[in-house]
Amino acid sequence: MVQVRLLPTPAQASALEATLQACNEAATWASGVAFEKGVQRNFALREHTYREMKERWGLGAQAAQHVIKKTCDAYATLKANLRAGNLGRPGSKRYRKAAGKPVAFRAHSAQPYDDRMLSWQITERRVSIWTTAGRIKGVAFTASSEHVATLVQYRKGESDLLCRDGMWFLMATCEVPEASVNDDPVDFLGIDLGIVNIATTSDGEIMAGRELNRIRLRERMLRVKLQSKKTPSAKRRLKKRRRKEARRARDVNHKIAKHVVAEAERTGRGIALEELTGIRERVRLARPQRATHSSWSFAQLGQFIVYKARRSGVPVVYVDPANTSRMCAECGHLDKANRVSQAWFACRSCGFVDHADRNSSRNIRARAWELWRRGAPSTAPASPPHQRGGAGRNRRITASDARCASPPL
Numbered sequence: 001m002v003q004v005r006l007l008p009t010p011a012q013a014s015a016l017e018a019t020l021q022a023c024n025e026a027a028t029w030a031s032g033v034a035f036e037k038g039v040q041r042n043f044a045l046r047e048h049t050y051r052e053m054k055e056r057w058g059l060g061a062q063a064a065q066h067v068i069k070k071t072c073d074a075y076a077t078l079k080a081n082l083r084a085g086n087l088g089r090p091g092s093k094r095y096r097k098a099a100g101k102p103v104a105f106r107a108h109s110a111q112p113y114d115d116r117m118l119s120w121q122i123t124e125r126r127v128s129i130w131t132t133a134g135r136i137k138g139v140a141f142t143a144s145s146e147h148v149a150t151l152v153q154y155r156k157g158e159s160d161l162l163c164r165d166g167m168w169f170l171m172a173t174c175e176v177p178e179a180s181v182n183d184d185p186v187d188f189l190g191i192d193l194g195i196v197n198i199a200t201t202s203d204g205e206i207m208a209g210r211e212l213n214r215i216r217l218r219e220r221m222l223r224v225k226l227q228s229k230k231t232p233s234a235k236r237r238l239k240k241r242r243r244k245e246a247r248r249a250r251d252v253n254h255k256i257a258k259h260v261v262a263e264a265e266r267t268g269r270g271i272a273l274e275e276l277t278g279i280r281e282r283v284r285l286a287r288p289q290r291a292t293h294s295s296w297s298f299a300q301l302g303q304f305i306v307y308k309a310r311r312s313g314v315p316v317v318y319v320d321p322a323n324t325s326r327m328c329a330e331c332g333h334l335d336k337a338n339r340v341s342q343a344w345f346a347c348r349s350c351g352f353v354d355h356a357d358r359n360s361s362r363n364i365r366a367r368a369w370e371l372w373r374r375g376a377p378s379t380a381p382a383s384p385p386h387q388r389g390g391a392g393r394n395r396r397i398t399a400s401d402a403r404c405a406s407p408p409l
Contacts, residue, residue, distance in 0.1 A: 002150050004143040006127070006168035012136050016168060019131040020161065022057045023067050024105040029053075030071045035102035040075040042068060058132045066112045074103045110162040110171070118159055118170075122151050127170065129161070141170065150174050165243070179313030181378050185270040188317065188372070190365030191260060191305070192324070192357045193274055193298045196342060199256050200357035201263075202272075202365040207256050219245045249297050257304035265312045270378065272368030273302055274321035315378035319367040328352055329362035 008016060030049045034040045039048060046068050053064045078098065081087050088094035117130040125148075128137045143151070154174040162169050190202035199207045219241070226234040264271050276298055309316045325345070327334045333349035340346045345356040 002143070002147045002155070002172045002174050004141045004147060004151075004170050004172065006170060007140040007142060008136075008168055012139055013168065015131040015133045015136055016129070016161070017163065018133065020109075020111055020163060021107050022059065022132050023063060023111045024107055024109050026053050026057045026059060026064070027067045027071050027074075027105045027109075028102075030068060031074065031102045031104065034071060034075060040072055042072045045072060060117070060130060062114060062116050063111075063130065066114070066117075070105075070112060071103070074105075078103060108163040110160040112158045112160050113170075114158050118161075120151070120155070120172075122148060150176065176311060178310045181310075181313050181315050182268065182270070183315075185315055185372070186268045188270045188272040188365045188368040189260065189264045189267075190272045190361040190363070190368065191274075192361035192364060193276065193301065194357055197357050198252070199260065199301065200355070200361050201260065202358070202361040203263075204355075204358050206355070206357065207259075215248060216245055250300065253297060253301040253304050257301060257308050260305055261308040261312055261314055264309070264314045270315035270317060270368065270372065271305060271309055272364045273305065273316060273318050274324070274364060275318040276302070276321060315372070317368040317371050317376055317378060319364055319371060321364070324360040324363040324367075325356060327363055329354070329359045329366070 006016075030045065030053065033048050034045050037048060039045050046065070049068060050064055053059055053067065054061070059067065082090075082095065082099060087098045113129065119128045121127065125141055125143075126137075127139050127141055128135060129139055130136075151172060151174065154176050155172050156175045157173040159173065160171040162171065188202075192200045194200065197206050197208050222241070223238065226238050260271065306316055323334055326336055326338050328338060328345075328347035328350060330352040331347060331350040333347055335348050338345055338347055339356060341356070343356055344353070345359040346353045
């Protein structure tokens with residue numbers, strides 16, 4: 001996806017806002033019909049909603065069909081999340097709350113546009129877009145030169161219109177060809193993901209998260225302070241600052257992923273990552289640690305590494321993270337006492353001492369190399385239903401398997 005920012009005039013912005021609200025009101029109504037009648041497939045739901053949607057909200061034929069499809073897709077995503085357990089166990093309060101009411105759409109939720117509703121004049125930095133007030137021509141947009149080049153070469157399919165914090169964006173689908181995967185890596189670059197240190201490589205490079213964690217703590221305390229005031233000015237400030245922390249974390253993750261993939265590509269290596277799916281459910285923490293753990297964006301960083309690696313042809317292997325922090329990367333001795341502190345590892349058997357995260361990353365590297373020697377494909381674990389990404393899971397490798405591994409030096 002390539003994001004471009006629209007620069008509409010006040011009149012154009014009003015038409016876009018009215019269109020987005022009408023489409024999402026229609027989607028919420030169609031969702032209620034689908035829930036009440038138990039009809040959640042595209043063609044079946046169209047019979048009950050298409051005509052009234054056009055008459056009541058003034059939607060065009062293409063817009064109405066996209067609204068219906070968006071509604072059906074929302075129910076498909078909900079069912080997939082329920083099956084995967086992302087909304088609690090069957091019968092739990094959270095599960096019943098999600099499954100017991102129709103899906104609702106926010107007023108500014110994204111609306112898909114196809115080439116009949118949206119045309120691009122990329123060289124002029126303009127778009128022509130359908131609205132409920134008629135087609136608007138000459139809406140300006142801005143984007144980086146890299147994004148513009150991607151649009152010219154690879155744009156294909158639908159684009160999503162959305163409004164975020166008073167700004168208008170188009171998310172254009174681009175099918176960028178993936179490079180052929182390097183089937184003969186000379187080694188693997190192990191990546192240990194963490195909270196104190198966002199990422200540590202088996203080369204010993206540490207991407208510390210102290211600054212980001214300090215910012216998160218400051219933002220969290222500021223939110224608590226403003227929420228307790230409950231004044232109009234406090235609410236305005238909260239609205240202005242929302243998503244600021246997420247944008248900063250996303251930028252940091254992009255930079256780390258870009259650096260890691262570039263290093264692996266330069267040295268002809270693959271990338272080894274931990275499979276941390278479900279870690280939030282497996283780990284129980286004291287109350288002061290829960291906010292920090294919940295804001296840990298390891299999944300986002302992993303996704304960024306995977307998609308950038310695919311574009312560069314760098315193989316990626318996921319391994320079981322069990323005991324990587326307790327096992328010695330030199331002799332393979334496994335002991336809970338080896339981890340003497342958060343930062344340091346000291347083997348009780350051979351006396352090897354190293355930074356704890358670097359030791360873990362070396363174990364991850366060894367496990368990935370053993371998996372690769374056994375013929376494991378370059379892949380990512382199955383993404384949760386609400387996320388886009390790769391499919392399939394690697395087989396897992398145990399600690400005893402890792403001790404038999406012999407990655408190249």
